[in-house]
Each structure stands twice: as C-alpha cells, then as structure tokens.
Amino acid sequence: DIIGGATRNVEMAKLMSQFGSDVVVIANHPSYPFGRFKRCYRPYKRTVEDGITVYRVWTFQPGTNPATMSRMMYHFVFSFNALLLSLLLVKKNDVIISSIPPDSNVLVGHLVKKIVGCRWALDVRDLWQEAASDLGFVSERGFILNTLTRYKRKAYQSVDVFGYVNIKIKSVLQEKYGANSNMVHHPNGVDVSKYLPKEGGKDRSVIYVSNFGFSHDVDQLLRIMDEVSGFEGVDLTIIGDGERRAEVHAFMENKGIQNVHLLGLLKREEVPDNLRLAKAGLILINPHDSFDYAIPIKAIEYMACGLPVVGIAGPGTKEFFDTNACGRIFLPDQFDDLIVYLRHLDDHEEELKAMGKNGRTCAEKFFDKKKITERFWHAIIE
The missing domain is CATH 3.40.50.2000 (Glycogen Phosphorylase B;)
Structure with missing residues (x-):
C-alpha cells in the first residue's frame, strides 16, 4: 500500500x-x-x-x-x-x-x-x-x-x-x-544516505508531502492553499494522495487557487529530488491529544534533505523542533501567525538555512x- x-x-x-x-x-x-x-x-x-x-x-x-x-x-x-x-x-x-x-x-x-x-x-x-x-x-x-x-x-x-x-x-x-x-x-x-541536502538555490518556496487522511489536518491545508493563492512570490508544492484527495482537487478548482502545484503520488525514489528544491517543508498535524509528540515520516525526510520544518502541531511536537532549533512550529490556535511567517518566508532566509542544517544533524542523530x-x-x- x-x-x-x-x-x-x-x-x-x-x-x-x-x-x-x-x-x-x-x-x-x-x-x-x-x-x-x-x-x-x-x-x-x-x-x-x-x-x-x-x-x-x-x-x-x-x-x-x-x-x-x-x-x-x-x-x-x-x-x-x-x-x-x-x-x-x-x-x-x-x-x-x-x-x-x-x-x-x-x-x-x-x-x-x-x-x-x-x-x-x-x-x-x-x-x-x-x-x-x-x-x-x-x-x-x-x-x-x-x-x-x-x-x-x-x-x-x-x-x-x-x-x-x-x-x-x-x-x-x-x-x-x-x-x-x-x-x-x-x-x-529515514535513509540518510539517500535523503541528502542540496547546495545552492531553491526553486520552490514550501513543499508538503501527505496522505490526505485524518491524522493530518487537511482542513488547515485547504486554508493555507487559499491564503497562498494570494501571496506574492510564495508557492506551495503538494505531493500525496489519500481519501480526501477529491476534496482537495475540488477546492482548488472551485476557488481558482493559484501558486499551488499538486504533483500527486510520486515514486519513492523521486521524492528526495523534489524535497531538495524547496526552502521549507510543511507539516500539519491534527491538534488532538493522541497525535501530540508525533514526528511524521515526512518531517524526518524534510530534515534529512536539509529543509527547515514549518507548520502546525501540538506542544509536544513543537517542543522537539524548538529544542533542536530545526523548525518553526505553531500551535493550532496560531494559524494566523503561520500565515504571516509563510507570507514573509524570504525575510527569514538566514534562519531557514540555520534550521535546515540543524535538521540534517537531527536526522543523522535521532532518525x-x-x-x-x-x-x-x-x-x-x-
């Protein structure tokens, strides 16, 4: 599967x-x-x-x-x-x-x-x-x-x-x-020998890899897609599929969403190259207690590729990224703060690079x- x-x-x-x-x-x-x-x-x-x-x-x-x-x-x-x-x-x-x-x-x-x-x-x-x-x-x-x-x-x-x-x-x-x-x-x-950072410029702003199911907050993703559509100079690339796939596609069509690219399912060997093109990796974890402290596979793959992790999650997950200085995680009631951060992503270039390097270190040490x-x-x- x-x-x-x-x-x-x-x-x-x-x-x-x-x-x-x-x-x-x-x-x-x-x-x-x-x-x-x-x-x-x-x-x-x-x-x-x-x-x-x-x-x-x-x-x-x-x-x-x-x-x-x-x-x-x-x-x-x-x-x-x-x-x-x-x-x-x-x-x-x-x-x-x-x-x-x-x-x-x-x-x-x-x-x-x-x-x-x-x-x-x-x-x-x-x-x-x-x-x-x-x-x-x-x-x-x-x-x-x-x-x-x-x-x-x-x-x-x-x-x-x-x-x-x-x-x-x-x-x-x-x-x-x-x-x-x-x-x-x-x-x-993660296989740290296959998921490696890329030196040089980045062609994409934010990438999101997900199974469009219930543990990942698809409703928050739809809101972010709507917001990104109006951003100047910011784009969102989405890799994935799942039970709510049709809903995501219908939302894009009905809203006339711009600056969002749906790549669908990719072969596993194609994922690292696509991750390395982005400036940051996005996670959106369901806010309920049973999902707290989760570090999803996609977040680990982001870190291995030298991407800083940004997104929304519970306090346990946030604590990990704050402690290791490898991401900017916002709590579920801080959605507007995440949007502001994404809107001004280029203003945080040095912070993003530092978090990306720390993320690679975390991937090698813990994952x-x-x-x-x-x-x-x-x-x-x-």
Whole structure:
C-alpha cells in the first residue's frame, strides 16, 4: 500500500534481512488508497522481493470513500487470514512482529504467541483507538472500545518486546494498558544516505508531502492553499494522495487557487529530488491529544534533505523542533501567525538555512533508519 506505515514496514523488513535474519512478510494485496487498485480475489500470492519472502493474502478491498463498516472489513479480514497463515508458518524458535495499527493485528500476534509459543514483538506506530475517540468516530466509553481496551490489557501481558514511536505512545501503553515488557524506542526513520541536502538555490518556496487522511489536518491545508493563492512570490508544492484527495482537487478548482502545484503520488525514489528544491517543508498535524509528540515520516525526510520544518502541531511536537532549533512550529490556535511567517518566508532566509542544517544533524542523530532498526532487531532476537 502507498502509505507511511507500509513504507516503514518494508524498510524494516529489508534491513532485518540484511542484518542476517530470515524474514517473511505477510501483507494484503495492494488496496490503499482505496479505489485506486484493481480488486484481487486470489486467496494468497507468494513472491520473493529483495530476497524477502512475501505472502499477500486476500482481504476485502473497499471502494473510494468507503463507509466505516467497509474499513473494518478491510482490516479484520486481513488480520484473520494473516493469523491462519501465521499459524502455518511460524515455529517456536521464530519471532512474530505485529505492526499496529490496525489494532486487529494484536489478535494475530497474541494468538500465535499463545498457540505456537514463539516470541512476540509489537511495533506500535500510532494510537488508532485513541485517535478514533478524539476525532469523534466512536466513544471511548462505548461498548466496542471498552471491550477492545480490556482485551489489549490482557494481550499486552504476553508481549516480549514493544516498539514505540514516541513518548506519548509509550505512556499510553504503560498507563492505560499496563504494558510492562521491554520497551524499545522505535521512531520513524529515514535513509540518510539517500535523503541528502542540496547546495545552492531553491526553486520552490514550501513543499508538503501527505496522505490526505485524518491524522493530518487537511482542513488547515485547504486554508493555507487559499491564503497562498494570494501571496506574492510564495508557492506551495503538494505531493500525496489519500481519501480526501477529491476534496482537495475540488477546492482548488472551485476557488481558482493559484501558486499551488499538486504533483500527486510520486515514486519513492523521486521524492528526495523534489524535497531538495524547496526552502521549507510543511507539516500539519491534527491538534488532538493522541497525535501530540508525533514526528511524521515526512518531517524526518524534510530534515534529512536539509529543509527547515514549518507548520502546525501540538506542544509536544513543537517542543522537539524548538529544542533542536530545526523548525518553526505553531500551535493550532496560531494559524494566523503561520500565515504571516509563510507570507514573509524570504525575510527569514538566514534562519531557514540555520534550521535546515540543524535538521540534517537531527536526522543523522535521532532518525537514521538503519541504526533505529538495528536497535529494535537486537531487542527482539536477544
């Protein structure tokens, strides 16, 4: 699938294979963004990609703009089929890694651990349950989430190693779910040998890379597009796709937006060259508590390419960029201040260059994908 979590898992599998492990990946047939791929009805397909055995199992594939039930079917059918295949493949001396979200993958790791007796590592990339509650999709006090919370509290007692992306996720795992196993910081990362700064002039003002979903604040993006349209000498380049893609395109057409360039989806290898053309990278993180402290993959890629990060996020994310002097992050109620900063971007040329250099240093120090994966790998095999 074309999404940050899938990219993270692919890179992790490749690196663990390079470290010497025999890696087998269970994934679904390509399905996301929804409606962009031809439906596949094969029960499973086995391939070898970059020396890694990949099993793609069937799951329900929703159409464009699917209802909640279709989304749930997509996740639960995959997890069920992944569980059946895992029980056939996994041996007692193996390690099974469940990557969540979706939370249904907890069931896969938990049951395989109980039935086979292997080690279980749970890589927690995001807090979908808490995010769904924050965004108003479901009630945290409702039957479904209450049941899920009780189950996860029980299942998490069987986890041998937890990987967590940020301290917000770690605190939720420990305080809400009683997680007490080995906790390994496993943030998003970047290949610092491929994402490199560019010396010299910049052809673009601001670049934004995003999945147009719900964790990134698309409503704020639309407002910024509207504002940038009237700026003199400032442009915005957008790379990405997602469930709200049609809404973004319709907004541009209806408003007659100028100075905004939609490039759509690009191949991964094309992204670094496009990032290096910009003066700054934009992030817009949903203001709800469950998203605080998030450092999205795109922000890390900006930093690796020597771009300062500007945008809107919660206080935890802002603290990171302020402390490391690698970006200018505004809180959700400071939208007008962000607009003023973007409008006068060229007036901050020296500050932007300094933040860009600091960002590259941060990428090398905190987010080198190889070092991050190696730390997690050592924890799960020892």
